[in-house]
Amino acid sequence: MNFSELIKQRQSNRSYQSKPVEQEKIEQCLEAARLAPSANNAQSWTFVVVDEPELKNRVGESVARLGMNQFVNQAPVLIAVVVEKPIFLTRLGSMVQNKDYPLIDIGIAVEHICLQAADLGLGSCIVGWFNENDIKKLLNIPRDKRLALIVALGYPKDVPREKRRKLREEVIHFNRY
Amino acid sequence: MNFSELIKQRQSNRSYQSKPVEQEKIEQCLEAARLAPSANNAQSWTFVVVDEPELKNRVGESVARLGMNQFVNQAPVLIAVVVEKPIFLTRLGSMVQNKDYPLIDIGIAVEHICLQAADLGLGSCIVGWFNENDIKKLLNIPRDKRLALIVALGYPKDVPREKRRKLREEVIHFNRY
Numbered sequence: 400m401n402f403s404e405l406i407k408q409r410q411s412n413r414s415y416q417s418k419p420v421e422q423e424k425i426e427q428c429l430e431a432a433r434l435a436p437s438a439n440n441a442q443s444w445t446f447v448v449v450d451e452p453e454l455k456n457r458v459g460e461s462v463a464r465l466g467m468n469q470f471v472n473q474a475p476v477l478i479a480v481v482v483e484k485p486i487f488l489t490r491l492g493s494m495v496q497n498k499d500y501p502l503i504d505i506g507i508a509v510e511h512i513c514l515q516a517a518d519l520g521l522g523s524c525i526v527g528w529f530n531e532n533d534i535k536k537l538l539n540i541p542r543d544k545r546l547a548l549i550v551a552l553g554y555p556k557d558v559p560r561e562k563r564r565k566l567r568e569e570v571i572h573f574n575r576y
Numbered sequence: 577m578n579f580s581e582l583i584k585q586r587q588s589n590r591s592y593q594s595k596p597v598e599q600e601k602i603e604q605c606l607e608a609a610r611l612a613p614s615a616n617n618a619q620s621w622t623f624v625v626v627d628e629p630e631l632k633n634r635v636g637e638s639v640a641r642l643g644m645n646q647f648v649n650q651a652p653v654l655i656a657v658v659v660e661k662p663i664f665l666t667r668l669g670s671m672v673q674n675k676d677y678p679l680i681d682i683g684i685a686v687e688h689i690c691l692q693a694a695d696l697g698l699g700s701c702i703v704g705w706f707n708e709n710d711i712k713k714l715l716n717i718p719r720d721k722r723l724a725l726i727v728a729l730g731y732p733k734d735v736p737r738e739k740r741r742k743l744r745e746e747v748i749h750f751n752r753y
Binding site (some may be wrong): 400401402403405406407409410411427429430431432433434435436438440442444445446447448449450451454481492495496497498499500502503504505506507509510511513514515517518525527528531538539540541545547548562563564565567570571572573574575576 | 577578579580582583584586587588604606607608609610611612613615617619621622623624625626627628631658669672673674675676677679680681682683684686687688690691692694695702704705708715716717718722724725739740741742744747748749750751752753
């Protein structure tokens with residue numbers, strides 16, 4: 400599968416089989432994240448993989464509690480992505496340029512997980528809205544750290560959908576905005 | 577090339593050949609970005625491709641002016657990524673969850689460009705530090721919009737490097753932070 404096929408294959412899966420994910424495949428997804436690029440190679444991230452069923456369900460409940468993302472509980476694996484304090488140069492750049500580089504970097508790393516998952520026949524979904532404090536307590540994440548995203552991982556039950564995207568002309572321009 | 581090979585292939589290229597990039601390959605990279613996932617499928621982005629040599633050089637100078645990223649001028653194509661106002665649900669989420677979702681999304685989309693480039697034998701580099709106001713003027717980007725990132729694209733001159741990354745144990749934990 401070449402990359403343009405892979406990005407068509409990847410979709411946000413909102414329905415999962417109960418079949419567990421092989422440890423080796425989880426590790427491959429994490430390795431893809433570990434190798435992701437980041438501003439000044441700061442790698443301001445920690446990935447907490449939650450695969451103990453009881454704990455995973457409690458985390459899943461803290462995602463679903465807001466009435467959205469009920470499907471998360473079906474996924475056998477959740478990966479919580481914690482923002483670490485970046486190196487000085489990145490902090491300086493974030494301040495001067497008014498950009499939260501670690502969040503951009505975490506977007507990149509998490510998409511590496513999702514694309515690697517798709518390449519292995521797995522499904523995934525990035526979730527950004529959850530009860531952050533509850534999940535931090537469940538996973539012993541220090542109170543002063545931010546939890547950026549949760550990634551659900553598992554064998555998907557939902558079938559491939561056609562992607563709904565803006566037209567090329569709406570989002571792509573040449574040489575002038 | 578499977579995905580784990582592709583992410584090893586992709587690197588931040590800081591030296592480019594003068595050879596131009598085929599239009600079809602530029603379009604493939606843009607299509608990869610267009611199909612990227614985003615929070616609530618908001619797609620809060622515009623990609624401005626700069627390939628007119630004179631204009632491209634002026635943009636390149638506004639990137640290099642701060643004494644860093646001098647290599648950007650060598651790349652035959654630069655892609656400026658503008659943050660668009662997200663849909664209401666994403667704005668609400670950004671506020672409630674204190675996360676700049678459009679920046680996360682742009683990280684994802686831009687990495688789609690870089691991975692697609694690597695799959696096509698191209699090199700790329702994401703640059704986050706530049707004279708934003710100057711580039712906005714050069715490309716007629718409205719003053720009230722933010723320019724998140726610039727991506728350099730071209731045939732690389734630098735050879736593949738070993739990736740320097742934190743150890744698995746430093747960034748990956750299971751079930752407890």
